[in-house]
Amino acid sequence: MPQPSARPTRRTQRERREASIEKLVDAAIETIQEDGYYRTTVAAISERAGLSGGGLFRHFDSRLALISRVAEEVSDRILDAYAASKDHLRAQPAPLRAGLGFLAQAVASPLVAVWHELMVAARTDEELRELIAPAIAKFYEGILEHTRANGLLDDVPEESRELALFSMVHMFSGAALTGSVYPRPDLDDKRIPLAEYYTLHTPIL
Structure with missing residues (x-):
């Protein structure tokens, strides 16, 4: 039945x-x-x-309140992807280069394109800038924390690690933003070894 x-x-x-x-x-x-x-x-x-x-x-309460939540969500998703990659990156023969390659791919993702849109708009919008500031700080601090935990910057002097990492993130991010208008795929692969060299030779401050 x-x-x-x-x-x-x-x-x-x-x-x-x-x-x-x-x-x-x-x-x-x-x-x-x-x-x-x-x-x-x-x-x-x-x-x-x-x-x-x-x-x-x-x-x-407003459209901007939703946008603030969006900024936080985008940061969380990128950091989650970075954290999930840690075992794979550490297992690579050249973990620093692998980590830099991951960063280069990550900042070229559609999620980071959202950050680009928000930051460009925030340059002239004080209210938006104040709303997304905590999320962007969380994003950078999270990348630094994960990178330290993964040991990817162990060959860089401790006092220079933050400068080295953020400089590389800015380089890849700028390349991704510029590449949406003026793509140079012939330079993309060459940027990783260049980033590795400058990361390892960041001066002690």
Whole structure:
């Protein structure tokens, strides 16, 4: 005799709220990636998320409040990917070069393109700059912490590690941003050994 099917479990109000927030954050990230920061309007985010325009304001006080959450989420996702790669990087014959290669790939990802959009906009938008500042600090501090924990900079003097790492991140990030307009794939592979050389020869400060 067939058993009656179980009724689907109803989600709690908290679960529904969290699901809606996740949809909005994902929709905002995707819209910034595809259309740029200034075209990421409340209407565009809501439409992509499948929610009403008013639905966004049930979870966030303003569009900028959502953007602040987006900045934090982007930082978390990049750092999670970096942390997940640690065993693979340390197992490489040249872990520093492997780590630099990972950074080069990471900053060319669509997620970092979101950061580029936010930082360019924040240059002339003081309110946005203040909102995303904690997330960008978390991003850089997290990269430094993971890199130290992985031992990728063990050959660099301790007092120069932060300078060396951030300089390399800035170089790769700048190359990715410029490359979206003026691509130079012939230089991409050569940039890794150059970065390795300058990382190892960062002066002691």
